[in-house]
Amino acid sequence: MDSKSAISLVAIILLSAGCIDNLGSDNPANSAEKSSLQSCIDACSTENSPVCSTNNTNYKNNCILSCNGAILSHIGECASEIATTAKKWCNDSDNGSNLFVKGTTTSSGGNGIDFCVNTSAVEEYSCQIEVTRQANDCPSGYGCSDGACTKVQPAGCIDSDNGTNLDVNGTVTLNGNDYADTCSSMFIVKEYFCSKGTVDNMVMQCPEGQRCGFGKCVPIIYTCNDSDSGIKIYDRGTVTIFSDAGHLNSFADSCQDDNSVKEYFCSNNLQNSTIRDCPSDHYCDRGACKEADCIDSDGGTDIYTSGYASKGNLTYDDRCTSSGVVREYFCDGKDVEYDSIACPSDECDNGACVRVP
Numbered sequence: 001m002d003s004k005s006a007i008s009l010v011a012i013i014l015l016s017a018g019c020i021d022n023l024g025s026d027n028p029a030n031s032a033e034k035s036s037l038q039s040c041i042d043a044c045s046t047e048n049s050p051v052c053s054t055n056n057t058n059y060k061n062n063c064i065l066s067c068n069g070a071i072l073s074h075i076g077e078c079a080s081e082i083a084t085t086a087k088k089w090c091n092d093s094d095n096g097s098n099l100f101v102k103g104t105t106t107s108s109g110g111n112g113i114d115f116c117v118n119t120s121a122v123e124e125y126s127c128q129i130e131v132t133r134q135a136n137d138c139p140s141g142y143g144c145s146d147g148a149c150t151k152v153q154p155a156g157c158i159d160s161d162n163g164t165n166l167d168v169n170g171t172v173t174l175n176g177n178d179y180a181d182t183c184s185s186m187f188i189v190k191e192y193f194c195s196k197g198t199v200d201n202m203v204m205q206c207p208e209g210q211r212c213g214f215g216k217c218v219p220i221i222y223t224c225n226d227s228d229s230g231i232k233i234y235d236r237g238t239v240t241i242f243s244d245a246g247h248l249n250s251f252a253d254s255c256q257d258d259n260s261v262k263e264y265f266c267s268n269n270l271q272n273s274t275i276r277d278c279p280s281d282h283y284c285d286r287g288a289c290k291e292a293d294c295i296d297s298d299g300g301t302d303i304y305t306s307g308y309a310s311k312g313n314l315t316y317d318d319r320c321t322s323s324g325v326v327r328e329y330f331c332d333g334k335d336v337e338y339d340s341i342a343c344p345s346d347e348c349d350n351g352a353c354v355r356v357p
Helices: 003-017 037-043 062-067 081-086
Strands: 051-053 072-075 090-092 104-107 110-113 115-118 121-128 130-137 142-145 148-151 171-174 177-180 188-195 198-205 210-213 216-219 222-226 238-243 248-252 254-257 260-267 270-277 282-285 288-291 294-296 308-311 314-317 319-322 325-332 335-342
Touching: 037 062, 051 062, 062 072, 090 121, 104 121, 104 130, 110 130, 115 142, 171 188, 171 198, 222 260, 222 270, 238 260, 238 270, 248 270, 254 282, 308 325, 308 335, 314 335
Parallel strands: none
Antiparallel strands: 051 072, 090 104, 104 110, 115 121, 121 130, 142 148, 171 177, 188 198, 210 216, 222 238, 238 248, 254 260, 260 270, 282 288, 294 308, 294 325, 308 314, 319 325, 325 335
């Protein structure tokens, strides 16, 4: 075989292996005809045309890259890790997470300015190769203002109930100190308030029907008990009032006069009273209506005496029902009874029989 034929054969082999002028191919070195990696590389051109694989490895040319089974990333040398990192930069004006300075952070990846999340927390930007951000609470005694934690200045005198308000348990605050309204006694409130920029106080009595509870005046809670359970004029009862203020009052039924009773009873857990008349055959005795006794003036059925029978405020007089008949009233126990009796003389006059001469 002459020299020209030999050169032509080598060229055919290289072309079939994809090792010459194959810059656009991603995998030319995997042909089954290649005997080894080295033989493939030996067959490649010695031209220095650097290429970079996807695994960031430099090869002299694309043919050698293909012989190594690598995939082309781009023509030209791979950028070094140092060079890649150097492209990323970050600057923080307050040099880190400084909660007390409003900083501005700039970087190759973005920018950020510290800001207040709320009145007590700041969103702080800082450099961690690139810009990062994190919310941080301000320390005790500090609040967030204009992107930085600043010391909270104590306010002047503040009264939560705006003065001497007995209906509210208020608190006065001055220079970080609190002064809460308190009970000095069962009916007295020690009321704090602001006066000329400082804290003052005075003791004040609760209105009638109220007591001091938890630093303010509250309604007194009453409980009522009635021994005879309502308006019962025939029983002498007693109404007793209890209260959570320690009060205890009693009201007993009493006689308004001889024929009426003053009756106490409970209404909405308070005492109330009413005047009730006793029945006509009753009278009031020690706060209760009692049945009256029957009284017969002539001592029974004395037809010759014009008498009467009475009970309570009722009186029944003997009387003539006809010219010869008398109606004679008498007592049967406590009851008033009567009989109609014919006069022996057959003559009745002024409620009594006329005697026979």
